[in-house]
Amino acid sequence: MLIFQQCRFLLGLSHQVQVSQLQLSAGQHCAIVGANGSGKSALAAVLAGQAQLLAGHAELPARISWVSSAQQQALIEAERRKGDADILDVEVDPSSARDIICRDHQHWSDAQEQQLQQLASMLRLQQRLDTAFLALSTGETRKLLLIKAILQQPELLVLDEPFNGLDVDACSALQQLLADLQQRMTLVLVLNRLSELPDFTQKILYLAHGEIEWQSADAGITALELAELAQLNQLQQAPGPLPGKDRDRFTPALAEQILVRLRQGKVQYGDRVIFQGLDWQIQRGEHWQITGPNGSGKTCLLQMLSGDNSHCYTNDLQVFGYQRGNGESIWDIKQHLGLVSNSLQLQYRVGCPVLHVVLSGFYDSIGLYDQPSALQIQLAQQWLALIGLEAKAKDSFQSLSFGDQRLVLIVRAMVKHPTLLILDEPCNGLDELNRLKVLALLSVLAQSGESTLLYVNHHSEDKIDGIHRVLRMTDYQAPVPDRPVA
Template identity: 30%
Template sequence: MSDILFSINDATVRYLNNTLLKNLTFTINNGQNWALIGQSGSGKSALLQTIAGRFNITGGSLTYNFGQNINNSISDNKSIGINNKLIALVEPKHHFRNLSNTSDFYYQQRYNSSDSEDALTVDNYLSEIKAIPRTDISWTLTKTLDLLNLNQLRNKQLIKLSNGETKRLMLAAALLKNPVLLLLDNPLTGLDVKTRQEFNGIIAQITASGISIIMATSVHEIPDAITNIAVLDKGNIIEQSTKASFNPSLFKQDITDHIDNAELSALLNTNKSPAIYNQIVKMNNVHIQYGEKVILDNVNWDVKPGDRWALLGPNGAGKSTLLSLINGDNPQAYANDIVLFDKKRGTGESIWDIKKKIGFVSPELHQYFPTDNSCLQVIESGYYDTLGLFRPSNADRAAIALRWMKTFEIDQYSRTLLKNVPASAQRLCLLARALIKNPSLLIFDEPCQGMDDHQQLHFKNVIDTLCKLSNVTLIYVTHYQHEIPDSVDKVLQLDKGKVV
């Protein structure tokens, strides 16, 4: 019996006109669990996609040896078809389908009760998972729901799950397939502190059951069950070692940073809003309820111009719903006492009147944002508050969009389709889109997901500089304390829909 579970030898992986991985050799033995680390765009996600059979290799070879890990009803077939069924990949984005068997979800759908009725519930979704029969392992529904703390969400519609809840559901779906190999692409993004702390034990239980894991992750978040580490750089594996012999101090990114204050100041004055407000947000005893489920319970919040707030709380605390009331996406705003930009909701202002004053980024917006525009077009669309550019590009505005791309160090992607750039670059594009019109209020919901250390530091410095140079109001959501900009000096914390 071979000790080799999977191997790829001297292979090159290309997608469109880009070489993602080159001359790659990588072997996984039975009993090993690997962490892939490296800077954004180094090839971690591409390697996972290749192992999962999503990308074709040119030259070299790719071999699976899964036969000894499954029962005799499955032949020891080396074809990609059968082996793909024994691999489960958990990606940063979900691919949920609705009851009509389409994926035609849209961002605001989760807040519109009639529209969200077409979404599957957690129970519906998990019941459709087809598992390969295994004599050595069986992840039952009960066992999986218990491990990932999903029992209380079984009747909840997928579209209404928080970002962290969605992450746990995607991992549950992968486990129910009883895979030989579980691939995790940055699984900790979007998870609150408590769940991240529990994740180490979750991974330990999964590996103890006989599943091998390969996960792309940060060098700062490597679970105890990981046995081996591969470091990637520019599409190459530059180091492989056991976890015991790996020295994290040798893996240091360049986190020196420089902000062009003069350029940022100039950008802040290209489309400056002359409007002056006394009140950005005022909420009085806000109550949001869907059926028997209370989402927000008598929330009071007063946001003045120039305030910089951190909005904190665990997954499912009500943060995204609270933001949806401000951003004009939730129709229940009309049934509550809410003032936005000195006007009470429901007194004649349109959703577009509200959105033009706000720059907004969230994991959900990233999930549903169309990806067939170029990165430059995506950023220019921020002038019009549309999800993509649906009109001829304006040369002057495109030039400003390019300047914002340079500010975020992503100008090399200006003519590339959004779907063809690394996830971290996609997020930076959406951040630039939020900033381009110089809004009065910035709402950043977990903006640093998927960014490497340098990108996080640079973004944080850009925001702090922006706050020094302007009177912009900021609401910042994160599960990582170190990501909060230094300019933030106020905190609203939610738990179970209440201010704590």
């Protein structure tokens, strides 16, 4: 099905990928693992036929589907550009989830509609097919792209981090769906967690420095090979002490003990109530974990606190003592706030060096537009050293892997030791080493008493020491009315 011999590929305008020897037979399902920046996503793009062959011999199947964060980001940006058409006095209807799925099919058959309904039901997206695409959560968008790829009936399906952003139930449903698909198509999965490795996986590729450093034998994966792989992924070191604060430009301390107060919170889009009746109060030093399935309003609630969702003005909400909607400046809020989220990573498209991205955390900007002090530069360099990326300080942020970008945005959020640190799935895209390192860093920050943490995650093993309070969004969801199946 797939053969590479002494191949060199061009990906994008300048990135080259080397593959000396790789062969996959039909039905030989493969997982690609390795550290952040090791080239996993680049290899996945090559296998998906997205690269130009410069040298060597390559054979690929005729029908390939591919799902990745790069695709997700490009699609979101394209839909946002459509939404900007009103500047030209052109009315453009926003694309629905169904529009995105069906747009590449000239004829939509009853059989395809039946399969769509089955897939949507399995991934709990059935009630969202007629929703505007840009109103979907990150996890729902990923499910949508997966359904679209499956409906193309590929011979080879390449999934780059398919479990990223999915809640526990959705991860379980996806595992079951993959088990069903492996009877009909060959699967290649890019994974950061060995716990997500499907039972039917028959080959593993371990990447380092952009090349396949190790691969399992073709006869199947042995217990010894899994042990060797776990050793390659093991944690190498504990985090050191956190860098200090910027004494020259220190954010004034807050007098308020209560950082957030929400009374009878409600978010509604059209006829759909996301959550309602939420009374919530966050006191200084009270760390919270926010749980709930995809689409339950976790990200929406956090965006209300940061001022990135207009529902902050339609609710009785106080943040840092400011009643939202009473003429307060957004910078009054952001100067005390640190933020890590999937949405921020998608928005951070400014071409600038990695060091500037970390420095922008002092100014709450996307890109660096102020002259940083010598102390700020020193502190930013210390934060990069803490996550092992000091050597990439001058590299373009856009040239980093998805996981390394996430690491940089995490220290960007932490660099000013914010009063409130919002962590919306911070470990998405991180390999085993960096995931454990980040969790340890956040545990140190939580126990320091300087920052109050709000934490969203879908993996029970990703624990942050010091977080004991839980807000369950399912307690505030309105019942969803049954709708007839088309």
